[in-house]
Amino acid sequence: MPDFASARHLPNLREGKEPPDKRWLPRQRRGITPQMVGRYPDYDVLEQIDAWDPATRRVIEERMRAGGRRLTFFTTAEERTLRAFCDVAVAQDEEPRVPVAELVDEKLAAGRLDGYQYAGMPDDRDTWRLVLRGLDEAAGERFGAASFADLGLTEQEAIVVELSRGNLTGGTWQTLDAGRAWSVCMRMILSAFYSHPWAWNEIGFGGPAYPRGFMRMGPVGTLEPYERAGATHEDPARMAPRLEP
Numbered sequence: 001m002p003d004f005a006s007a008r009h010l011p012n013l014r015e016g017k018e019p020p021d022k023r024w025l026p027r028q029r030r031g032i033t034p035q036m037v038g039r040y041p042d043y044d045v046l047e048q049i050d051a052w053d054p055a056t057r058r059v060i061e062e063r064m065r066a067g068g069r070r071l072t073f074f075t076t077a078e079e080r081t082l083r084a085f086c087d088v089a090v091a092q093d094e095e096p097r098v099p100v101a102e103l104v105d106e107k108l109a110a111g112r113l114d115g116y117q118y119a120g121m122p123d124d125r126d127t128w129r130l131v132l133r134g135l136d137e138a139a140g141e142r143f144g145a146a147s148f149a150d151l152g153l154t155e156q157e158a159i160v161v162e163l164s165r166g167n168l169t170g171g172t173w174q175t176l177d178a179g180r181a182w183s184v185c186m187r188m189i190l191s192a193f194y195s196h197p198w199a200w201n202e203i204g205f206g207g208p209a210y211p212r213g214f215m216r217m218g219p220v221g222t223l224e225p226y227e228r229a230g231a232t233h234e235d236p237a238r239m240a241p242r243l244e245p
Contacts, residue, residue: 033202040204043228051212067099073109080149081132103192118180127184134172
C-alpha cells in the first residue's frame with residue numbers, strides 16, 4: 001500500500017502527471033469492480049438492490065446484462081476499434097470490464113442522444129463513425145497498422161492523447177473538429193461507465209436513493225448504514241497542491 005500521507009499517488013505529483021499502476025489499490029473482496037481493484041474493497045452496491053423500486057431495479061439489471069451483447073449500431077469492423085478506444089479512454093485493460101462499448105452502442109442504436117450538439121458538428125451518431133474511422137487512419141499513418149485495435153496499448157494511448165488535445169489532422173480529421181469530437185465521445189463513454197454498478201462499487205457510490213432516501217444528513221463523509229469506508233481516509237482534494245493546468 002502506498003504512503004497516502006505523501007500524496008505521491010495523485011496524478012499531478014507524478015512524472016508526466018500519470019496515475020500509478022492500478023495494482024496499488026486493494027483487491028476487491030466484496031462484489032465486482034472494473035478489474036477487481038478499488039478504494040472500497042468491502043462494498044457492493046448490489047446488496048441494496050431490494051431497496052430500489054421495481055422500475056429502477058429493472059433498468060439496472062438490464063445494464064448488468066449488457067456485457068457480451070451483440071452490437072446493432074456499429075459494424076463488425078467498427079466494433080474492434082470501438083472496444084479498443086473505450087478501453088483506453090477509461091483505462092480498462094483486463095477483465096472484468098464495465099461493458100462501455102455495448103452501452104454506447106445501445107444508446108446510439110436507440111437514438112437516445114443528448115438533445116443538443118456543437119455548432120458545426122454532425123449528428124453524434126455520425127461523429128462516432130467518423131472518430132472510429134479517423135482512429136484507424138491515425139494508426140495506419142503513424143504506426144503502419146491496419147486498425148487502431150491492432151496497436152499495442154502504448155501506441156493506442158499516444159493517439160488518444162492527441163485526439164484529446166484536438167491535434168489529429170488529415171484524412172477524416174479534415175472534416176471533423178477533433179477536440180469537439182473527443183468531447184462528444186467522452187461524454188457518452190463516461191455516462192456509460194458510471195451508469196454501471198461495478199463503477200459504483202469502485203467509487204463507493206450508494207446507488208439509487210429512491211424510494212429509501214438518505215438517513216445521514218450530517219457533514220460530508222458521514223456514511224449511510226449500508227455504505228463502507230474507503231481503504232484510505234485522506235481527502236485528495238485537500239492533499240493536492242493547487243497546480244496550474
